[in-house]
Amino acid sequence: MKMTQGLLDGTVPHYTQLQQHSTEEENTLTVPRHMLVRPGEPQHGINIAVTPEDHKEKKRKIDAKYRLGCKTRKEELRIRLQNLRQEKEQLKREKESCSKEDNSMAQKLQSTELEIGHLKREIGDSKKVISRQTHMLETLSQDPLVQQLMLGPNRLEMVLLENECNKLCQNGKWDNWASERVELLNEIEQLRLRNMMLKMQNQALTSPLNEAADGNGINSFPIGQCLSPLPGESPTAHTKLKRKAPETPEGREKKREADRAYRRRCKEEKMKTEQNLSVLTEENKRLKRENDYFKRELEVKQQKMVQSRKDEMITLLPNELDQLKAQRQSQNLVVEVLLQQVASIENIKDLQCENKRLKLEMDLLIKKNNSNGDYLNLIQLQARNIKLEQEKNDLRLIIDALCAKINKDNDLEPKQAF
Incomplete structure (x- = not known):
C-alpha cells in the first residue's frame, strides 16, 4: 500500500489552498481586490456583479483543464507502457539469442571435450607403443644373437654373408x-x-x-x-x-x-x-x-x-x-566467455523481473486512473471541487469585467471622432 501511495503522489495533482479572507469586508467583495476603486486614485477597474452562471462556467473550465491534464498523463503512461513492452520484446529476443549462443557454446564445449579425450587416447596409445618399442629394443640389446651381430664374429659373419649371397643370387640375373x-x-x-x-x-x-x-x-x-x-x-x-x-x-x-x-x-x-x-x-x-x-x-x-x-x-x-x-x-577462454554470458543472462533476467514489476505498477496506475473514486478520499475531492469552482468564478468575473471595459472603450472611440 505504501508503494502505491508513492506512485500516486506523482500522478495526482496537488492544488494549493486558496487564501482565506478574514474580514467581512473582503467576503462581501464581488470583484477582485485590485480592481476596486480607492479614494484619491484614478479609476482603473470596473465593479461588475458576478452571477451563478459565471461560477458554473468557471467550474466547467477548471474541470475541463483537469480532465485535459488527466488525459495527457494517461497518454504519457500509455506511451511509457508501450515503450516498456517494446523493451520487453527486445529483452525476450536477446534472451533467445543468448540461449542459442549458450547451446552452441555447450555443443562446442562437448565437441572440444570429445576431441581432447580422443587426443588423450592417442597420446596414451603412442606412449604404449613407445614403451613397447623401448622394451623391444632392450630385449634385442640383451639378445646374444644381436650382441654377436654387433660384435661381428667370423663364423656368424660367414653365415650372414652366405645368406646375403644367397639373397643376392636369388635377386640377381643368375x-x-x-x-x-x-x-x-x-x-x-x-x-x-x-x-x-x-x-x-x-x-x-x-x-x-x-x-x-x-x-x-x-x-x-x-x-x-x-x-x-x-x-x-x-x-x-x-x-x-x-x-x-x-x-x-x-x-x-x-x-x-x-x-x-x-x-x-x-x-x-x-x-x-x-x-x-x-x-x-x-x-x-x-x-x-x-x-x-x-x-x-x-x-x-x-x-x-x-x-x-x-x-x-x-x-x-x-x-x-x-x-x-x-x-x-x-577452453579457458571459452569458459570465461561463457561465464560472462551467464552473468549477462542473469542481468537480463533481473531486467525482466524489473520490467514485470514496472508492468504491474503500470497496470495498478491505469486501474487507479480509471477508477479514482475507489482510491481517493471523497472529502478531499469535494474540497478541491469547491476551490476549483471559486477559482472559476473569480476568473469568470475578471473575464466579464475585461470584456465590458473593451466594449466601453469601443463605444467611446466613435464619439471622440465626431
Whole structure:
C-alpha cells in the first residue's frame, strides 16, 4: 500500500489552498481586490456583479483543464507502457539469442571435450607403443644373437654373408648360385689336388732327365709308377705310358718328344688352373666387398631408422603437449566467455523481473486512473471541487469585467471622432 501511495503522489495533482479572507469586508467583495476603486486614485477597474452562471462556467473550465491534464498523463503512461513492452520484446529476443549462443557454446564445449579425450587416447596409445618399442629394443640389446651381430664374429659373419649371397643370387640375373658356388669350390679343390700331383710328376720327370743329360744314360725308373689318375680321368689313362724304354736312338727321340708334349700340356693345364684360381679369387673378393658394403649399408639403415624413430617420438610428444596446452588455453577462454554470458543472462533476467514489476505498477496506475473514486478520499475531492469552482468564478468575473471595459472603450472611440 505504501508503494502505491508513492506512485500516486506523482500522478495526482496537488492544488494549493486558496487564501482565506478574514474580514467581512473582503467576503462581501464581488470583484477582485485590485480592481476596486480607492479614494484619491484614478479609476482603473470596473465593479461588475458576478452571477451563478459565471461560477458554473468557471467550474466547467477548471474541470475541463483537469480532465485535459488527466488525459495527457494517461497518454504519457500509455506511451511509457508501450515503450516498456517494446523493451520487453527486445529483452525476450536477446534472451533467445543468448540461449542459442549458450547451446552452441555447450555443443562446442562437448565437441572440444570429445576431441581432447580422443587426443588423450592417442597420446596414451603412442606412449604404449613407445614403451613397447623401448622394451623391444632392450630385449634385442640383451639378445646374444644381436650382441654377436654387433660384435661381428667370423663364423656368424660367414653365415650372414652366405645368406646375403644367397639373397643376392636369388635377386640377381643368375639362378642356382649356391649350387654353382659349391661346384666351383669342388673344382678348386680338385684343381689344387691336381696341381699337387703335377708338381710331383714334374719332379719325377725332371730328376731322371737331368741325370740322363749329365751321364748320357737312361734311367730305367718307370714314369708311370709316379703318375696317379687325375680327378676326372679314367684309371687306364696312364697304362698307355707303361711301355718299355726304347733301345734305338729314334725311339729315344720319340720318347723325348712325347715327354716334351706331355710337359707342355701339363704346363698349359697348370696355367689354366692358375688363371681360373685368380678369376675365382677376384670374384670371391668382389663378392666379399659387396657383402661388406651391404652389411655396412644395412647397419647404417638400421641406425638411421632407430634414430629417426627416436627423433619422431621426441618431437611428437612436445608438439602434442603444446597442442594440448593451446587447447587448454582456448577452453579457458571459452569458459570465461561463457561465464560472462551467464552473468549477462542473469542481468537480463533481473531486467525482466524489473520490467514485470514496472508492468504491474503500470497496470495498478491505469486501474487507479480509471477508477479514482475507489482510491481517493471523497472529502478531499469535494474540497478541491469547491476551490476549483471559486477559482472559476473569480476568473469568470475578471473575464466579464475585461470584456465590458473593451466594449466601453469601443463605444467611446466613435464619439471622440465626431
